[in-house]
Amino acid sequence: MTISNATMPLQSAQIGRLPFVRHGITKRVVGLGEADGNISYSEPRDPVAAWAMRQLWCERMGIDPNTLVTAHQVHGPEVGVVPQASAGTGSAPGTGLFGKFDSLVTNDPNVAVMMTHADCLAVILCDPQTRSVGVVHAGWRGTVLDVSGNAVRTLVDRFHAAPEQVLAFIGPGICVDCYRVGDEVIDGWRSGMPAGGDDVINKTNGQWHFDIASANELQLRAAGLRPDAIERSGICTRCHGESWFSHRGQGPHTGRFASIISVIE
Ligand SMILES: [Zn+2]
Numbered sequence: 001m002t003i004s005n006a007t008m009p010l011q012s013a014q015i016g017r018l019p020f021v022r023h024g025i026t027k028r029v030v031g032l033g034e035a036d037g038n039i040s041y042s043e044p045r046d047p048v049a050a051w052a053m054r055q056l057w058c059e060r061m062g063i064d065p066n067t068l069v070t071a072h073q074v075h076g077p078e079v080g081v082v083p084q085a086s087a088g089t090g091s092a093p094g095t096g097l098f099g100k101f102d103s104l105v106t107n108d109p110n111v112a113v114m115m116t117h118a119d120c121l122a123v124i125l126c127d128p129q130t131r132s133v134g135v136v137h138a139g140w141r142g143t144v145l146d147v148s149g150n151a152v153r154t155l156v157d158r159f160h161a162a163p164e165q166v167l168a169f170i171g172p173g174i175c176v177d178c179y180r181v182g183d184e185v186i187d188g189w190r191s192g193m194p195a196g197g198d199d200v201i202n203k204t205n206g207q208w209h210f211d212i213a214s215a216n217e218l219q220l221r222a223a224g225l226r227p228d229a230i231e232r233s234g235i236c237t238r239c240h241g242e243s244w245f246s247h248r249g250q251g252p253h254t255g256r257f258a259s260i261i262s263v264i265e
Contacts, residue, residue, distance in 0.1 A: 006243075007032065009060055012169030012231050015126050015261075021133065022112070023261035024061040025122055025171045025233075026053075028245045038245065038255025040116050045255065047093035054091070054258070058112070063262050066091050067112045071101040073137050077145035079154040082106040082113055090114070102142045103151040105134035107159050112262035118245040119237050121173030121212050122259035123148050123220075125155060127166045132159035133261040138173075138216050140181060144188035148216045152223035163224025168231065170220075171259055172244050175236030176202070176211035179248075185210055194222035 009024025016023070029037040034049035039057065041047040051065075058065035069082045070090030080101035082089075087110045089098045098104065104113035105125070113135045115122065120139035127133070134151045136142075155161040186201055186208050193200075196218050200211040213232060220230055237244035245255045 007037070007056060007060055009057060010171060010233060012124060012167070014167050014229070014231050015124065015169055018126065018128055020131060020264055021126055021261065022062045022264055023124055023126070024057070026057040026258045026260070027243050028241070028255060028257060030242065035255050039258045040256035041093060044253055051093055057258065058260070061260060063112045063260060067110055067262065068114050068260070069098050069104060069106070069111055070114045070116070071099055071104055072097045073102050073115065074100045075139050075141035076100065076102055077142065077147045077150050079103040079105060079134070079147070079150050081154060081158050082108065082111045084108040084110050087111045102138070102147050103134060103136040105132060105151060105154050105158070107132040107263065109263045109265040112260055114258050114260045116256040116258050117173070118254055118256050119174040119247040121216055122171035123151070123216055124169040124171065124259055124261050125151055125166055126261065127155050127159065127161035129165050130155070130159045130161045131263050132161055133263055135259045135261055138212065140185045140188070140210060140212065143212055143215050143219070144185070144192065146192065146219050149219040149223040152220060152225065164226055166225050167229050168220050168225055170213050170216060170230065170232045172233055172235040172237050173213055174238050174246070174248060176209050178236055178238040179210050179212060181208050181210045183208070189215065194218045
């Protein structure tokens with residue numbers, strides 16, 4: 001595979017059919033740039049090299065990298081609503097961050113919302129009727145706190161989206177077989193899980209496992225999405241570490257990939 005082909009972002013088929021949206025999920029490409037296509041600025045990574053990668057990936061998506069907006073991700077339930085005035089906050093090095101959020105939504109064509117991931121699930125949302133979009137970073141803490149459901153409800157509350165019209169793409173994340181978790185994860189999930197929640201956890205040889213993609217799918221359905229409007233990539237970041245940054249597979253200092261979406265005028 002050539003570098004050129006490898007730098008095609010992963011895309012949702014159903015969202016990709018919408019002419020007024022640009023989106024994608026970046027990858028790990030060994031040998032690409034200084035850090036295999038990493039887009040994160042956090043220590044120990046090099047922001048200048050990562051900015052070059054953000055520009056490359058955005059070019060592949062047809063998105064202006066100077067419109068990117070990113071946040072300080074804290075594994076919480078909060079959703080940031082990004083206005084036009086904040087376009088570019090968290091784009092190039094030195095542009096700051098748009099608050100502390102694990103989901104960002106917008107309906108502004110000058111804003112491309114972005115989350116960063118390495119095992120934690122990427123979820124992209126799009127409501128074609130109101131042309132509002134969002135991204136979600138869902139690790140176990142954010143999932144237990146229903147960050148994906150909160151993102152849908154924010155599209156509804158702030159942009160008047162009808163949940164049965166919202167499209168979702170559940171991108172790469174760690175799979176249930178790879179995701180061994182402790183009792184605190186299971187207890188947290190059980191304390192507020194939606195209908196069917198017992199189906200996304202299992203104990204194998206005394207070890208708990210959590211199916212984080214299926215958990216988020218349940219929450220998206222509980223928030224009102226139609227089952228056939230939820231598309232899943234089925235990709236495990238740890239099983240496929242050659243193409244995806246994986247915290248558990250490569251260690252905490254590995255890079256990050258990005259989920260990005262923007263409306264265009
Ligand atoms: Zn796996």
